[in-house]
Amino acid sequence: MTGLGDLLNDVVEEIDAVLLFTEDSETFKRFDADEINTVVVGTSNAVDAEQFVSLPLQFEEIDGRIRFGIEGALDQELIEETDEVVCLTSSFSSAIDSIIRVEADQFTQTGLYDLFVNSRADADVVRDVFEVAIELGKKGQKGKPVGALFVVGDAGKVMNKSRPLSYNPFEKSHVHVGDPIVNVMLKEFSRLDGAFVISDGGKIVSAYRYLEPGAEGVDIPKGLGARHMAAGAITKDTNATAIVLSESDGMVRAFKAGELVFELDPEEY
Ligand SMILES: Nc1ncnc2c1ncn2[C@@H]1O[C@H](COP(=O)(O)OP(=O)(O)OP(=O)(O)O)[C@@H](O)[C@H]1O
Numbered sequence: 001m002t003g004l005g006d007l008l009n010d011v012v013e014e015i016d017a018v019l020l021f022t023e024d025s026e027t028f029k030r031f032d033a034d035e036i037n038t039v040v041v042g043t044s045n046a047v048d049a050e051q052f053v054s055l056p057l058q059f060e061e062i063d064g065r066i067r068f069g070i071e072g073a074l075d076q077e078l079i080e081e082t083d084e085v086v087c088l089t090s091s092f093s094s095a096i097d098s099i100i101r102v103e104a105d106q107f108t109q110t111g112l113y114d115l116f117v118n119s120r121a122d123a124d125v126v127r128d129v130f131e132v133a134i135e136l137g138k139k140g141q142k143g144k145p146v147g148a149l150f151v152v153g154d155a156g157k158v159m160n161k162s163r164p165l166s167y168n169p170f171e172k173s174h175v176h177v178g179d180p181i182v183n184v185m186l187k188e189f190s191r192l193d194g195a196f197v198i199s200d201g202g203k204i205v206s207a208y209r210y211l212e213p214g215a216e217g218v219d220i221p222k223g224l225g226a227r228h229m230a231a232g233a234i235t236k237d238t239n240a241t242a243i244v245l246s247e248s249d250g251m252v253r254a255f256k257a258g259e260l261v262f263e264l265d266p267e268e269y
C-alpha cells in the first residue's frame, strides 16, 4: 500500500474546512470542531451539529449534493470563498466512502442554494414542487411521458402575465402542494396544456395558464422549446421560480431570474 497514505495526505493537506455529509452521530463525534472547521450537511441535523446546512432534497448525484452544501455553507458564512474544503460523503454505500477536495469559490455561481433558500416562495414549497415533478417524470402519466410547468411564488404577478386556457379546477379551493391528494390532482391535470401557478406559501392558485411574459433578455439553452422559454421568461418578468418537466427529454429543470439554474434526471432520484 506504499504511496496510498501519502496520496490521501495530499488530498487533505492544508485544508480550511470539512464538509461532512452524514446523519450518523458516531461519524460526527470523530471530528473535533476545534481542530478543523466542520460543517455537517444533510436532510436533517440528526447529529445536532452547531454548523449545519440543510439539504432540501436527497441529492443522489454527488455533484449536486456538494454544490448545494458548499453554496449553503458560503451563504451562511460558515466557510469563505478562498477556503480549500474537503467533502466527506457517500457514493456507493450509506457510509462515508468518498473524499473530495474542492475550492469553495468553484461553485458560487450556480444559484442552486439560492433557488431554494432565497426564492420568493418558501423553501419547502419549492422542494415539494420539485418532488411532484420528479415523481411525474419517473412514472409519467399512465406510463406515458408527460410534461409539466410549475410557476412558484409571486403568484399575483404571474396571474397578471398569463391567461386561462380552460376553466380553473382550483378556483375557490384552498389546497396546497405537499398534500398527497393535491399531488395526485397535479399529476392528473398535467395531462392538459399550460402552467400551474402556485403561491409563495404553496397554495395552488390555478392550472391551465398560458404564460405571456416578455421574452426579452431571456437566455435559455438552445434546443429547448416553448414551454421552457415561457418558464425562463416568466421568472425574468416576475420574482417567481419555474420548475419544468420536459415531455421530450424527461429532465426536470429550474429557472430563476430568466436563467436555467438547475437540472436533474428524475430516473436518478
Ligand atoms: N407560454 C406557455 N405557457 C404555458 N404553457 C406553455 C406555453 N408554451 C408552451 N406551453 C406548453 O408546453 C407544451 C409543449 O410545448 P413545446 O413542445 O414547444 O415545449 P418544450 O419546451 O419543447 O417542452 P417539452 O420538452 O416538454 O416538449 C405545450 O403543449 C403547452 O402545454
Ligand SMILES: [Mn+2]
Residues within 6 Å of the ligand: 225, 226, 248
Ligand atoms: Mn417540445
